[in-house]
Amino acid sequence: PVFDSYFYDEQAFNLHDTAYKPLKQAQAPATPLNIPPLLTPDKVDGDDVYYTVTAQAGATQLLPGEKTKTWGFNASMLGKTVVFERGKTYHMHLVNHLPEVTTFHWHGLEIPGPIEDGGCHAPVYPGEARDVTFKIIQPAATAWLHAHPCPETAYQVWQGLATMAIIHDQEEASLPLPHTYGVDDLPLILQDRNFHAGNQFDYRADYDPDGVQGDTAVINATVNPYFDVTTQRLRLRILNGSNRREYRLHFSDDLTFTQIGSDLSFLPHPVKLKKLMTTCAERQEIVVDFAGYQPGDTVTLYSDDSPLVEFRIHEFTPAGEELPTTLTKIDYPTPDPSLPVKQVVMSGMDETVMIDGKKFQMDRIDYTMPMGKCQLWDITNTNDMNGGMIHPFHMHGCAFEIVSRNGQEPYPFEHGLNDTVAVNPGEHVIIKVYFQVPGVFMYHCHIIEHEDGGMMAQLKVVDPAAPDREYHLLNHM
Ligand code: C2O
Ligand code: CU
Ligand code: CU
Numbered sequence: 001p002v003f004d005s006y007f008y009d010e011q012a013f014n015l016h017d018t019a020y021k022p023l024k025q026a027q028a029p030a031t032p033l034n035i036p037p038l039l040t041p042d043k044v045d046g047d048d049v050y051y052t053v054t055a056q057a058g059a060t061q062l063l064p065g066e067k068t069k070t071w072g073f074n075a076s077m078l079g080k081t082v083v084f085e086r087g088k089t090y091h092m093h094l095v096n097h098l099p100e101v102t103t104f105h106w107h108g109l110e111i112p113g114p115i116e117d118g119g120c121h122a123p124v125y126p127g128e129a130r131d132v133t134f135k136i137i138q139p140a141a142t143a144w145l146h147a148h149p150c151p152e153t154a155y156q157v158w159q160g161l162a163t164m165a166i167i168h169d170q171e172e173a174s175l176p177l178p179h180t181y182g183v184d185d186l187p188l189i190l191q192d193r194n195f196h197a198g199n200q201f202d203y204r205a206d207y208d209p210d211g212v213q214g215d216t217a218v219i220n221a222t223v224n225p226y227f228d229v230t231t232q233r234l235r236l237r238i239l240n241g242s243n244r245r246e247y248r249l250h251f252s253d254d255l256t257f258t259q260i261g262s263d264l265s266f267l268p269h270p271v272k273l274k275k276l277m278t279t280c281a282e283r284q285e286i287v288v289d290f291a292g293y294q295p296g297d298t299v300t301l302y303s304d305d306s307p308l309v310e311f312r313i314h315e316f317t318p319a320g321e322e323l324p325t326t327l328t329k330i331d332y333p334t335p336d337p338s339l340p341v342k343q344v345v346m347s348g349m350d351e352t353v354m355i356d357g358k359k360f361q362m363d364r365i366d367y368t369m370p371m372g373k374c375q376l377w378d379i380t381n382t383n384d385m386n387g388g389m390i391h392p393f394h395m396h397g398c399a400f401e402i403v404s405r406n407g408q409e410p411y412p413f414e415h416g417l418n419d420t421v422a423v424n425p426g427e428h429v430i431i432k433v434y435f436q437v438p439g440v441f442m443y444h445c446h447i448i449e450h451e452d453g454g455m456m457a458q459l460k461v462v463d464p465a466a467p468d469r470e471y472h473l474l475n476h477m
Contacts, residue, residue, distance in 0.1 A: 026063070033309060036163065075163075084168070089135045100126060114471065140168055142164065188238045193216055219309055232319040262413065266328040268326065268330055330416065335374045338373075344356060388424075439460075
């Protein structure tokens with residue numbers, strides 16, 4: 001089947017607590033899509049790889065005229081793409097050249113917390129650096145790195161501190177999929193920004209406690225991008241890197257595309273779609289096939305009726321093999337009967353957002369669960385005021401599996417592993433949670449202003465085989 005629905009609660013999208021802001025067409029010339037360069041290791045020593053990631057300030061040509069003052073990781077905005085391989089150990093030298101404290105959060109990596117994970121307990125002060133080491137134990141996926149200083153995450157991400165992290169493994173390498181970074185395997189980081197006097201961002205002026213939206217789409221730090229297609233198939237690693245905005249994606253000509261991956265794995269079987277809605281922090285890998293097009297044709301990716309990227313078709317040789325009909329097998333552990341179902345309630349709007357009736361507190365552990373045991377979590381969104389809004393629920397440090405939505409089957413593209421799941425107003429989403437690593441981890445709504453506003457809690461994952469350890473939790477940054 002080809003699915004022709006966004007699946008989510010479109011009413012909630014349209015109303016969005018009455019504050020939805022549509023995108024408008026930018027007054028800027030067509031510009032080649034920025035392809036973030038790959039970060040090169042400082043050193044490789046067998047299975048040990050050394051990287052330096054520097055948070056820095058710079059200026060980016062986003063609009064004609066003045067450059068915009070922006071922040072990035074090893075770049076003026078967003079960053080270089082970090083590549084990991086399953087089974088290797090990474091030694092990360094994390095440097096802060098910004099005028100304020102920041103952190104380096106590896107969103108989607110199954111690495112210990114809270115220090116390696118890089119949330120608010122792992123600050124790096126201006127002019128300082130931090131070294132962390134972790135091993136990549138998870139399958140091929142698209143993850144990302146973003147700043148996570150509480151409660152300044154939203155501001156710092158808006159300034160540009162977000163970049164893609166790609167995990168490779170042998171299973172992925174053996175699949176007949178596009179594999180050439182920047183040619184037929186592309187990051188597509190979707191963001192939106194407002195431009196103020198002199199082409200500058202002004203986060204404080206735009207502030208909205210329900211999440212800041214911009215009226216201009218900025219894709220991979222490019223306004224009005226186009227991409228020259230030289231292969232029949234293109235694999236797009238979509239990352240919704242926006243503070244608040246969801247995107248309702250579709251192509252011109254109602255072109256059918258194939259979703260092959262979710263946040264943290266391939267889908268067991270590819271899913272054919274005409275429409276795809278993506279909420280904050282989610283990733284979707286899709287393959288677009290241009291077989292029906294001629295050199296000189298263009299295909300546009302839209303969100304609603306706003307163009308995001310124009311694909312300009314050039315001469316290409318036909319792709320050989322068909323896409324595989326099976327991509328992976330998900331063998332998620334079964335829930336441990338001794339563990340109760342953990343309830344999580346996301347409630348409120350604006351300043352009143354909470355998890356389980358509480359606001360986030362850095363030095364409070366809200367829940368404890370064992371490592372190496374699977375537990376069901378039942379996530380509810382009770383915010384149905386003014387039509388409500390969708391809350392994308394995210395957990396650090398694990399890959400979860402979506403079991404049901406209001407007792408029904410999950411959506412057809414939800415059979416892979418995820419770290420973020422969008423919960424509609426009034427909905428119960430049940431997930432299976434299993435941690436392979438110990439530590440203190442956050443879970444929260446990934447509308448970043450909600451997270452900064454306290455719709456966030458902390459989980460301690462205990463290794464039953466190790467003595468209980470005390471974590472040094474900061475109470476401010
Ligand atoms: Cu994208 Cu708390 O994370
Ligand atoms: Cu995260
Ligand atoms: Cu939220």
